[in-house]
Amino acid sequence: xxxxxxxxxxxxIVGKTDSIIKAAKLMREYHVGNVVVVxxxxxxxxxxxxxxxRDIVIGIIAQDADIHRMxxxxxxxxxxxxxxxDDDLMATIKRMRLNGxxxxxxxxxxxxxxxxxxxxxxxxxxxxxxMDIDQLIARQQSREKELRP
Numbered sequence: 001x002x003x004x005x006x007x008x009x010x011x012x013i014v015g016k017t018d019s020i021i022k023a024a025k026l027m028r029e030y031h032v033g034n035v036v037v038v039x040x041x042x043x044x045x046x047x048x049x050x051x052x053x054r055d056i057v058i059g060i061i062a063q064d065a066d067i068h069r070m071x072x073x074x075x076x077x078x079x080x081x082x083x084x085x086d087d088d089l090m091a092t093i094k095r096m097r098l099n100g101x102x103x104x105x106x107x108x109x110x111x112x113x114x115x116x117x118x119x120x121x122x123x124x125x126x127x128x129x130x131m132d133i134d135q136l137i138a139r140q141q142s143r144e145k146e147l148r149p
Contacts, residue, residue: 003092004085006125007106007115013038013045016073020060023051023072034103036113037076044112047105049076082107085114093122 012026012035023035037049051072059075060067082105083092096104096119103118 001089001125002085003083003087003089003104003106003117004114006089006121007085007117008121009115011036011113011116013113014051014072015039016048016071016076018072020051020056020067020070020072020075024053024056027053034116036105036116037072037078038113042110044108044110046111047080047082047107047113049078049080050103050105050116051076052103080105083117084109089122089125092117 010030012023012030012032014023014026014035014037016037016039026035027033033053035051036047037051038045039048040046049072055075056067059065060070081095081099081101083095085106085108092104096102096117103116106114106117108114
């Protein structure tokens with residue numbers, strides 16, 4: 001299982017000089033809690049930061065800052081953790097845990113944005129695997145009853 005197989009590829013993106021209002025509107029349009037901040041490099045959209053709805057609420061609104069005058073670069077930390085689309089999903093989960101992050105941008109070999117892997121995506125994978133295990137057990141019990149009445 002690879003990170004690129006399970007990430008969401010429909011990602012809301014912004015630039016460093018875009019407004020916080022634009023980011024919030026994109027979050028609403030995409031029904032997501034984050035936007036990825038990108039720079040264009042060698043024909044790729046390279047992620048350089050991530051802005052979450054929590055950043056807006058706690059970092060701006062709760063501080064009584066003027067949200068209409070603030071830009072992405074005023075708020076976002078540019079110490080971004082990413083994973084390669086070919087990275088193992090379990091290793092990615094450990095990396096997210098070690099860094100205390102719920103969302104991680106997934107990049108290609110050139111560093112270009114491929115998608116975002118969120119804890120919700122991982123929970124969907126785990127739930128599906130648990131259902132497969134449950135069905136396997138039920139099928140095994142059914143076969144045993146057929147073979148040994």
